[in-house]
Amino acid sequence: MSDELSAAGDILLDVNDLVVHFPAGRRGLFGKPSKVHAVDGVSFRVRRGTIVGESGTGKSTTAQAVMRLIPATSGQIVFGGENIAEYQGERLRLARRKFQIVFQDPFSSLDPRRRAGDLVREPLDLLGIGTAKERDARVSQLLADVGLPPQAADLFPHQFSGGQRQRLSIARAMAPEPDLIVCDEAVSALDVAIQAQILNLLKKLQRERGLTYIFISHDLGVIQHFCDELAVMYLGKIVEQAPASVFFSAPRHPYSWSLVAAAAPPGPLRNRLKAQFLVTGDPPSPVDPKPGCRFAQRCPFVIAKCREELPLLEATGPAHFVACHRVDEIASPDFTDATA
Template identity: 75%
Template sequence: GGEPLRQVRKHLQIVFQDPFSALDPRRRAGDQIREPLELLDIGTRSERDERVRCLLAEVGLPPEAAELFPHQFSGGQRQRLCIARALAPEPELIVCDEAVSALDVAIQAQILNLLKKLQRERGLTYIFISHDLGVIQQFCDEIAVMYLGKIAEQAPASTLFTAPRHPYTWSLVSAAVPPGSLRDELKARYLVKGEPPSPVDPPPGCRFAERCPFAVDRCRREQPHLDGTGPEHFVACHRKEELGIPDLTPEAA
């Protein structure tokens, strides 16, 4: 807490999943964008007012939006306000926590395009947390697949989708294949069964072992390390070498 945390907030901001609950319904949009500037003591009053105008324009909202209340905006517009507020202190890193999952698909695309534009213009880095593989594939440069709080696999996006090495990643990619004979075949081979173990009391070995079709005794006893298998590709699986890389591409059908 205290001053060190305040300084970190200048460099790190968060855009949350639900733009409805992330904004205060009783305060005007402009005041909510201005708030980080006031809390972090950035600029004079007139500079803050000008910054709010610029930020609204940057996220595609008119200047008069500053005077409106959250209920007067659509879901996509509210998320634009949340992005403007996150940009206010000029952070280097923005964490997007399921930032488009509450929006319909057409609005998702608009918000993702806005985030990409802002990244190009400002040199931003995003940590993008999502369950949507389609969104992740088009938006992220590098992906870390997590299972029960542990990274199972980490790789550049192109590698992860063309040459995944972890059985949990295989199950995720299989689930994302369009319906049809290949998907049925992949689901039979790779889709996991059962419930995940308790995150409070995880098993001693690999956290995925109880649901993994390829687990052996060692998997249940010993936690695997995240080891490199290629340039920028890391996998936490005892059997990664012998299992190799399955063919999960639609052309295989």
């Protein structure tokens, strides 16, 4: 997976075999301790200046582990050529200048007792960036960059609309001039019109500042029009990874077919695709998952091998990787009209 992707450009983030397990108690009084396999051997690379989208179970846990907000059980998180998974204390605090996160709910992620200007300035104060005068000027510029008026600096978070609060969160994330911003469901709590405004703002800032985004979302429609590259996760594993244009015209994994079918525009085509490809039922528990493909329990194309052996993420085309034992046996449907 790595060689083809690294040839495409300068790698900013290289995540290798990332594992995040959480304890889940014991099965019975004398049973072995169980674990939630939230992220189970995830690897991906992010090129500088691109926008990568993720969809599926395990996505937010992956983001939080990459941001070092939760501990990784094992694996490497190589950012700017250094394994930040090993950073601790002051070294980690200073490294955070280069990677920031925008959360789903701006109201709960902003301190309601502090004014907007102070919230944006806080990363500059904590990291010792610039003089007091330079920090004040930067706060004013950041508020303007995200489309907020100068007087917004004196307001509290509850005095903003949802879209304005998310703009404030973006300004705060941009304050230390990071190279990478993770947007964790950053527009899912907003209505469609405000979503478009925030996405346009993020695109504008990316062009002007050369930012790199990891954009995590369950909304394939948003990902299709925003991201350059895409990775689909299911139960802690990446099952498909490809350039967005390739993925939406020719997805190769059965779970991807289900996602695209569900996101198709309303009408006869969507009804046909949903009847043909949409999976039903709940995903299996991530606690001590069974051997084999994580999607085997719901896949309409499952065979015995799928239940016994975990498929590897392997190349099926230029920068296109799929984890499926039957990827070369099952004809891929044409989703072009469904994603236009």
